[in-house]
Structure formats: C-alpha cells, structure tokens
Amino acid sequence: MAEPGFVFSVPARDGRLLWFRPVVPADRSLLVEGYRHLSDDSRLKRFNALYEELTSEQLRFLAELDYHDRYAWGVMIGPADDREGAAMGRYARYRNPTADGFIAADLGITVLDKFQGIGIGTELVKALIITGHANGIDRFVTQVLARNDAMLGVFRLFGAEIGPVELGTVEVTVELAPAAETLADHPLSKLIAGYWSA
Numbered sequence: 001m002a003e004p005g006f007v008f009s010v011p012a013r014d015g016r017l018l019w020f021r022p023v024v025p026a027d028r029s030l031l032v033e034g035y036r037h038l039s040d041d042s043r044l045k046r047f048n049a050l051y052e053e054l055t056s057e058q059l060r061f062l063a064e065l066d067y068h069d070r071y072a073w074g075v076m077i078g079p080a081d082d083r084e085g086a087a088m089g090r091y092a093r094y095r096n097p098t099a100d101g102f103i104a105a106d107l108g109i110t111v112l113d114k115f116q117g118i119g120i121g122t123e124l125v126k127a128l129i130i131t132g133h134a135n136g137i138d139r140f141v142t143q144v145l146a147r148n149d150a151m152l153g154v155f156r157l158f159g160a161e162i163g164p165v166e167l168g169t170v171e172v173t174v175e176l177a178p179a180a181e182t183l184a185d186h187p188l189s190k191l192i193a194g195y196w197s198a
C-alpha cells in the first residue's frame with residue numbers, strides 16, 4: 001500500500017516499483033543532491049546549460065508550486081523499505097495563452113543517469129499529462145535539444161508534433177486531451193475520476 005505522501009505507484013520496465021508523490025518545498029535538499037549526481041550530458045539536456053549547482057532561485061521554482069499552474073512529481077524507486085530518489089518532472093504554465101488561444105505549459109523531466117532507460121521518463125510524462133489535463137492545461141509546448149533522442153522518443157509515444165530544428169533545438173507540442181484519453185486506465189486517472197465523482 002502507498003505510504004502517506006505517495007499518491008500512486010507503477011512498475012518500471014525492470015519490475016522495480018516507482019512511487020509517485022508531488023514535490024514539496026522540503027524536497028529542495030533532494031533536488032540539490034540529485035543534481036550533484038547528474039552527468040554533464042544529462043545536465044545539458046535538461047537545463048541547456050552546465051550549472052555548477054542549482055541556484056536558490058531555480059530551487060524555489062522547482063520546489064515551490066501551486067499544484068495547478070505549476071506542478072511537479074517526484075519519483076522514488078525500490079521496495080517500500082528501501083526506496084531511493086530517481087526522478088522528477090514538472091510543468092509550468094506559460095503566462096499568456098498561445099496565439100490560437102490555448103493554455104500551454106512548459107515541461108521539464110530529469111531521470112538520474114543510473115535509472116534512465118527503464119521507462120521512468122515515460123511514466124513521468126503520463127503523470128504530467130493526466131495532471132495537466134485535470135488542471136486545465138490544453139497542451140505542453142517545450143524546447144528540446146534536437147539530439148535528445150530519448151526525450152523525443154518519449155514525446156512521440158504521446159502523439160507529439162515535433163517542429164523543425166532551430167539552433168540545435170526543436171519545439172515539441174503535445175495535445176493533452178487526446179493523450180489523457182489514452183491514459184484513462186492509469187491509476188492516477190482513476191484516482192482523479194473517483195475524486196470528481198465522490
């Protein structure tokens with residue numbers, strides 16, 4: 001059973017359990033620690049820059065959320081008595097709607113190097129699609145390095161539109177309503193459906 005704080009759990013591709021809970025301000029120290037363990041390649045892909053450490057402003061942005069326009073999920077991996085931090089993913093709504101009047105949000109995902117390639121990024125994008133859709137976001141629009149095959153691979157699973165390469169990056173757009181519909185059987189979708197029908 002999920003402990004307090006964990007909202008749901010799903011298996012990773014290697015069978016280990018992934019435990020999801022919203023990021024809270026007290027997670028700043030976990031974020032600092034996680035960043036220290038990231039390879040330079042992962043840091044570059046995630047932040048488009050190589051920071052020595054995350055600044056207090058970045059940490060505030062990542063850990064202090066309103067759980068509506070800005071939401072982040074943290075993921076731990078392992079058995080209930082021996083979990084370790086593995087990943088976090090967040091969305092942040094853009095201040096202005098898109099030119100065609102839709103509410104859009106940026107997306108950022110980080111999976112620690114030693115846990116990459118076992119489906120955690122995919123599970124994080126699922127959780128963010130479901131959460132964003134429930135919170136009124138119409139689409140994710142985000143810039144990704146054109147060489148980031150893993151991230152583009154994950155986005156393609158959800159019907160992403162991928163724009164032309166400009167200065168080494170591409171703009172990725174994921175429409176949340178159709179993507180969330182394909183995730184109706186996900187444990188988080190069921191929790192949200194139960195909440196609204198209660």
Ligand SMILES: CC(C)(COP(=O)(O)OP(=O)(O)OC[C@H]1O[C@@H](n2cnc3c(N)ncnc32)[C@H](O)[C@@H]1OP(=O)(O)O)[C@@H](O)C(=O)NCCC(=O)NCCS
Pocket residue numbers: 041042043045046107108109110111112115116117118119120121122123144148149150151152153154
């Ligand atoms: C990009 C990232 C989030 C992907 O998460 P992940 O947990 O490693 O990815 P997954 O295991 O869920 O893989 C999902 C899909 O991506 C594709 N993929 C994964 N690694 C790949 C690689 N090295 N090359 C090509 N495709 C790859 C595959 O299509 C895979 O699907 P499949 O194997 O089920 O067919 C993660 O690798 C990461 O944190 N990288 C560093 C930071 C970053 O790039 N962040 C994204 C920018 S916001």
